[in-house]
Each structure stands twice: as structure tokens, then as C-alpha cells.
Amino acid sequence: KAGVTQTPRYLIKTRGQQVTLSCSPISGHRSVSWYQQTPGQGLQFLFEYFSETQRNKGNFPGRFSGRQFSNSRSEMNVSTLELGDSALYLCASSLGLGDGNQPQHFGDGTRLSIL
Amino acid sequence: QKEVEQNSGPLSVPEGAIASLNCTYSDRVSQSFFWYRQYSGKSPELIMSIYSNGDKEDGRFTAQLNKASQYVSLLIRDSQPSDSATYLCAVIYGNNRLAFGKGNQVVVIP
Numbered sequence: 001k002a003g004v005t006q007t008p009r010y011l012i013k014t015r016g017q018q019v020t021l022s023c024s025p026i027s028g029h030r031s032v033s034w035y036q037q038t039p040g041q042g043l044q045f046l047f048e049y050f051s052e053t054q055r056n057k058g059n060f061p062g063r064f065s066g067r068q069f070s071n072s073r074s075e076m077n078v079s080t081l082e083l084g085d086s087a088l089y090l091c092a093s094s095l096g097l098g099d100g101n102q103p104q105h106f107g108d109g110t111r112l113s114i115l
Numbered sequence: 116q117k118e119v120e121q122n123s124g125p126l127s128v129p130e131g132a133i134a135s136l137n138c139t140y141s142d143r144v145s146q147s148f149f150w151y152r153q154y155s156g157k158s159p160e161l162i163m164s165i166y167s168n169g170d171k172e173d174g175r176f177t178a179q180l181n182k183a184s185q186y187v188s189l190l191i192r193d194s195q196p197s198d199s200a201t202y203l204c205a206v207i208y209g210n211n212r213l214a215f216g217k218g219n220q221v222v223v224i225p
Contacts, residue, residue, distance in 0.1 A: 045213065050211070104149075105161060106158040
């Protein structure tokens, strides 16, 4: 069974640009969550999508947005990039069913560097 | 109070010894707890999940959960150099939102 696939693996952007990251979940998984990982802050939750709807949202500014398609694939967009957005962006998928007990499985991440 | 706390600094253990990692969480109603292992430059990998009070063993790993004390731990028996990594404690809050601790780095010395 294929794992979570994130593209691209690496990105270099400049301040003010925007970026779109993609995530394909494990087959059959309907929940996709996005996280930002930095050395100082650790893993921080961005948002979660389930059945094309944002179900949970973390404490990030509106420049961070996402969406989910009918095939459960998800994209994350960051607009007006800032130097502080340099991080590893991780996507995780799970079955996402009601009680939230199912573990989340991570993709390899997209490393975003802002110059 | 942080949602998930892992306070110990880097842990160095000799090969073959037991590594013990601890984690506390703030939400009494949390029901799902996970340990992830993250090698340098890689993404987190799920190694244990635990939902009920008590111990759960999987190979050389044992997870322990005490909901009354809001405490979850991970023991690594017979530590191997390949166990050298950062271990992340994670707790599900609300509806499928994972909160992570900052992680504990484990170094196994041959």
C-alpha cells in the first residue's frame, strides 16, 4: 500500500511570493492534516480536512490556507511568504472517522526555504 | 500549560540498556496517544499507539498510559544504535487534531 506522498520535496522561494504544496493520502484515508515543523517551535498543527471540508484549524494567519478534493488529495497554499515561513511542511493522513482514534501517518514533507 | 510536554533533555544510553521517555498532557478527556520516532532529516514515523490505561508492548517498545495522572511513557528495551532518533509524544485533542510535544533526542552509545 502506497504511503502518503508529498510534492515537491524541496522548494526555494523569495519573500512575497506564494507557494502551493500537494499531498496525496494513503488510499482509503479521508482525513488529511498539515503541520509545520521548525527547530524552535516543533511540530505545529495547521489544519485538517475531511471529506473536502476543513474540520480543524490551528493558530496560523490567514496567509495559510488549504483545500481537499473529492479524491481526498489536499493542497496547502501560503501567500505573501515571509522569512519565518521557512520550515518543513508535513502532511499526515488517517481514516478520520468519528472518534479520532486512528493514528496519523506522515509523508516525507516539503522543505520550504524563503530567501 | 502546554498541551503536551516532554521536558527531558537529550538522553544518552549505552547499547543494550533501557531508554525511558516521559510525556504529560493537559486535556483530561484525551483518549488517543501516540509515540512517533523521527530520524534527522526525515518525517515522523508512528511506532506506538495506546488508548487504555496500562502497558502495551510491541517488540522492544513498551508504552505506558496513566490517564488519572495524565502521563504517558515509552520504554525502549535492549537499545540499539538504530534507535538513536528524536521521539515525539502526540495526543489527539478534540476531533482528530494531533498535538505534539517538542520531542526527546535519544542517543544510543555503542
